[in-house]
Amino acid sequence: TTHYLFIVVVAVNSTLLTINAGDYIFYTDWMWTSFVVFSISQSTMLAVGAIYYMLFTGVPGTATYYATIMTIYTWVAKGAWFALGYPYDFIVVPVWIPSAMLLDLTYWATRRNKHAAIIIGGSLVGLSLPLFNMVNLLLVRDPLEVAFKYPRPTLPAYMTPIEPQVGKFYNSPVALGSGAGAVLTVPIAALGAKLNTW
Secondary structure, X not given: OHHHHHHHHHHHHHHHHHHOOOOHHHEHHHHHHOHXXXXXXXXXXXXXXXXXXXXXXXXXXXXXHHHHHHHHHHHHHHHHHHHOOOOHHHEOOOOOHHHHHHHHHHHHXXXXXXXXXXXXXXXXXXXXXXXXXXXXXXXXXOHHHHHHHOOOOOOOHHHOOOOOOOOOHHHOHHHHHHHHHHHHHHHHHHHHHHHHHO
């Protein structure tokens, strides 16, 4: 019982770190305009937390469980902002679960090989999470309209939303987010696994 209570308590607390990684990426305005930052922080933090708990239990499926806790917690926060009078699109709930399922599948398919989970699973998380979340953000009605019409009261002056310039392919947020997320996820996940062995 203590074993699983530990998993629940720490997973909920790590959710706070993940959904507030960079703070502004949790909200529609900056989650859209700073998609690369979102992709890097969310993919690395998901991989580190999920791999840590998956290796802690040794059970494939733990990563998906971890992502589900974060998703539920974020929907509660979304409901809280909505209750305060902000529009439904003010907060976009990140899509963590499919990437976590890929991580679990890797761990299961490689017969619980932690190195394969870190290298292959971490790469899959880094590549898939930006794609899933770009589709998620495309469903938002008008992120810039929401940003200007409903500014957050705690938003610093230097983070005031600005109209993004139209970029070329090499400025593509999906390309940059996927590449950077995939490259950075593996070493950071390896560090998480190393901490798990201490």
